[in-house]
Amino acid sequence: MQSHFTFEGQAVLDFGSGTGANCSMFHPLNYLGIDPDAKRIDYAMRIYPRHTFQVLESDNLPVKNESVDYLLIIAVLHHITSNEISSYMKEFQRILKPNGTIIVMEPCLCMKKPLCNRFMKWYDNGEYIRNEEEYIRLFRDHDYDCKVIKRFRKCFLYHELFFSAKLKSL
Secondary structure, eight states: OOTTTTTTTTOOHHHHHTTTTTGGGGGGEEEEESSSSSHHHHHHHOOOOTTTEEEOOOOSSSTTTOEEEEEEEESSSGGOOOOHHHHHHHHHHHHHHEEEEEEEEEEEOOOOHHHHHHHHHHSSOOOOOOOEEHHHHHHHHTTTEEEEEEEETTTEEEEEEEEEEEEEOO
């Protein structure tokens, strides 16, 4: 991720931060991790006491308008329905700076890999693993331009999609 984006001095919101695994890539003063799971947030605060974490208690993200340079969504969307994601899209638009970027990394179904798809659906707790087109459409339907950065495999049978999204210019 750091080879594709410059995070120095940039405000980062980690949407679905969980236990804080991504926070060490960012300066503590520029990072906010949010997650609806209070136990995971408590754990993250103990392990990474210099970083800031908050429990997400509503659909409203706890940041000011146009205050976020980078919004991370790492292994989160496949746990959320498309309707829920749509409701968050307005919040994403509200909090991102005019040139802000959403960075997404998700497990991804591949038409040519039925065995891998079956494994991911069996192994992963996420009920909404999508294919590349479906992930991209979630953003394009809300006026984002998307750029696929990388498609890769991890743990042999797990396919991942890494892409960015920016609001379309008017």
